[in-house]
Amino acid sequence: MQAQLIALDWGTTSLRAYKLAAGGEVLEQRSLSTGIMQLPSGPRTLAGRVCVDGFELAFDEACGDWLDAQPGLPVIACGMVGSAQGWREAPYCDTPANVANLGHSLQTVRSLRGVDVHIVPGVIQRSRLPNVMRGEETQVLGALHSLPDEAVLIGLPGSHSKWVEVADGCIEHFDTFMTGEIFAVLSDHSILGRTQQRGATFDGLAFDRGVQVALSVDGQIGPLSTVFSARSLGLTGELMASAQADYLSGLLIGHELTALATVQRRRRDSIHLPAVVLIGNSQLCARYQRALDACGFARVTLAEQATERGLWQLAVAAGLLDSTASR
Amino acid sequence: MQAQLIALDWGTTSLRAYKLAAGGEVLEQRSLSTGIMQLPSGPRTLAGRVCVDGFELAFDEACGDWLDAQPGLPVIACGMVGSAQGWREAPYCDTPANVANLGHSLQTVRSLRGVDVHIVPGVIQRSRLPNVMRGEETQVLGALHSLPDEAVLIGLPGSHSKWVEVADGCIEHFDTFMTGEIFAVLSDHSILGRTQQRGATFDGLAFDRGVQVALSVDGQIGPLSTVFSARSLGLTGELMASAQADYLSGLLIGHELTALATVQRRRRDSIHLPAVVLIGNSQLCARYQRALDACGFARVTLAEQATERGLWQLAVAAGLLDSTASR
Structure with a gap:
């Protein structure tokens, strides 16, 4: 089956790469330890040049072979890769943030091999004690279809767990622990x-x-x-x-x-x-x-594949895919 | 002025040594970084023998010269030196613990130079979430004389701060943060x-x-x-x-x-x-x-010299001093 999109969940300590087919079906996935604070150091030859840029090296390790096989594949990435310490800063969107619309605010960085990497912005809540997220907004989008109609709280456990209140497709409020x-x-x-x-x-x-x-x-x-x-x-x-x-x-x-x-x-x-x-x-x-x-909290359910679903939907919204693939 | 006692406050990361004269007057004091988790490693010659024991080496660094000058000086120590990881374990006394009476429960370790080091026991509170202290019980004793008659809460800020409720000379209850x-x-x-x-x-x-x-x-x-x-x-x-x-x-x-x-x-x-x-x-x-x-908490006062006062009082209670010196 032909791949349509490379989707990266690129955090502080890990990088997960997905090769997705039409409809967002996962053809292959990889988990690497090359988060933005643990990038490879090189030097290594990339696209005919000696490269020491850790982002380029990690990107190539994660999906270079996929791009060699299908050079025209679009690439989308979420997570800390869009932070000030990332590959290219993607400024935060403010709450209330319509997560489906984040696909209209992607930042682009052109890799050495000439492929554009489209980076999803994070979300900021400018409350008295501000809160920020990068990556979780994409997971929230990917889980939206599975939410019940009633008021729901989305929990994203991790090093910094997030608790997100969503209404009408918008992140209204969230807390960090x-x-x-x-x-x-x-x-x-x-x-x-x-x-x-x-x-x-x-x-x-x-x-x-x-x-x-x-x-x-x-x-x-x-x-x-x-x-x-x-x-x-x-x-x-x-x-x-x-x-x-x-x-x-x-x-x-x-x-x-x-x-x-x-x-x-x-x-x-x-x-x-x-x-x-x-x-x-x-x-x-x-x-x-x-x-x-x-x-x-008596009624707890799990949302599966939220990251890859969210990245797929954002790529669709951003017009990165062939119109036939996004169905 | 003639020294009467060497008093050691020997914790996890530091060792404070006091040379005390009659009445507990401080003649000299030293602060070393040789807490029980940071002991020197040697080897060094002590009392004519090659020594690699970190407790012996730290003890000699802290007060060897004082003991050379006055070989008969008694030595008392409080803090983590009495823990299971210390020089000699001094089993905890249970709450309610009469702090003045702790002087009757000293443990002794004989150093290479033949001097006995008398170690103060810690205090344990066997509540549902148990609490332990080592060293703070001695400071509480040293502050008792300065307490007002009303109910008072003694705070001992530090890596692990302790909040101690004292009544009639006894540690009744305490919390750790x-x-x-x-x-x-x-x-x-x-x-x-x-x-x-x-x-x-x-x-x-x-x-x-x-x-x-x-x-x-x-x-x-x-x-x-x-x-x-x-x-x-x-x-x-x-x-x-x-x-x-x-x-x-x-x-x-x-x-x-x-x-x-x-x-x-x-x-x-x-x-x-x-x-x-x-x-x-x-x-x-x-x-x-x-x-x-x-x-x-509107009424806050500071207690000075609590450690050396407490160690002095415990040495008196234990009968370590000449009767004329303890006045």
Whole structure:
């Protein structure tokens, strides 16, 4: 089957490449570790020239062979590749942001081989504490078709998880939690990591215990205090070294969702919590699903293939595809 | 003036040594970076033997010359030196813990030069989320004489700040916040550090702004979310790179104190917040004093020389001193 589009999800630490056929069907996909903070250094010969540009090198590694086979394929990319530290800055669009219309605001960078890479802008919310996203706006678009009609909250767990309120195809409001990155730096660089013994398997009981602590009266003292219990429960023999990482994960995600529930109830002026659609890594979504359930978010569904669907739709909106391919 | 006691405050990252005269008067003091996680490695000749033991080497660096001059001086030490990773483990005493009585539970390790080092036990609170301290119990004892009669909360800011409730000379209850260490790992290892430009001078306006955010309605979303504003306010040009570290510091300390106020009001079943006595590094105490004031803790005082006073009193209680010296 003939490819119609190369779609790149190019973040801080990873680069995912999709070769898409008519209708957005995924023909092939690749996952590389060449995020914009981990670019290859070269030098290597590209298009007959010695190249040391990390973006060019990573781009070639990700899809050079696809372009060799079909030189005319259009390329679209979302994520941190469009940030000030990226390949070409694609200025943010303000909230409320109609995600389908983002396809009209693509920035272009011409690669060494002469192919244009079309970069999706991120979204900014200029609230008192501003919020920004790059990549998630594309995933939100890709999930829109699967949303129920009722008010829904879209969750995008990750290093920086985003919680997005969408109405009429527009991103109206969103919040960021640095939960994933805080878990990583505490585990890798704080005293909590010293007693953690990290295993290969997920310890669901330890995770749930952490969530329950965050939800409990003891949890009202907040995460700056409760995280110490990942150490002190170890000192008293109540939490094994092998359980400490998943306990800490549950504790932090539990605090995130407790705070989210409080803010959502206030914003909606209702004790009822909205339905949630999760987008992201399936293992991480499974953790959030457990914790959401414990926190009273009862109706949780997963959106599949949101990134590649969103990139396809933006390419269609931008007129990058043959009119016959986009059906 | 003749020395009567060597007192060591031996923590994770630092070792402070005091040479004390009768009545606890400080004759000389030293600050070394040889905490128990940063011990010297040797080899070096001590007492006629080649030594590679980091505790022995650090001990000799801290006060070997004082002991050469007065070989019979007693030595007392508090802090992480008594932990399982320390020189000799001094098992925790349980809350409620009479701090003056801790002098009856010293552990002893004999150094290569034949001098006994008497190590103060830490305190453990076996609550649902347990809490432990090592070193702070000695500082609390050293501050007791300066406490008002009313109910008072003792704050010990640091990598892990402790908030201690004392009644009748006993540590009744305490909480731990990992605020200082979380600030450090976020600044040194997370994306927030990448845009921080750290200067030599304290930016009080940026710090106060962070405290106010933690206290505001926006702050109710909790520190896992608000910390991202240290980056996003930079992206929107509302927070200079040079202000980001102190803003983050204010934000985290503000969240700590907001949570502390909530928990204190609940525990005391009163809207009134207790008087606070702060013990610790004067620059850090000054930050906490600003933030405590903003958070409604109106009556804040500083306790001076708490560590050396506490160690002196414990040595007296343990009978380590000549009876004439302890007056």
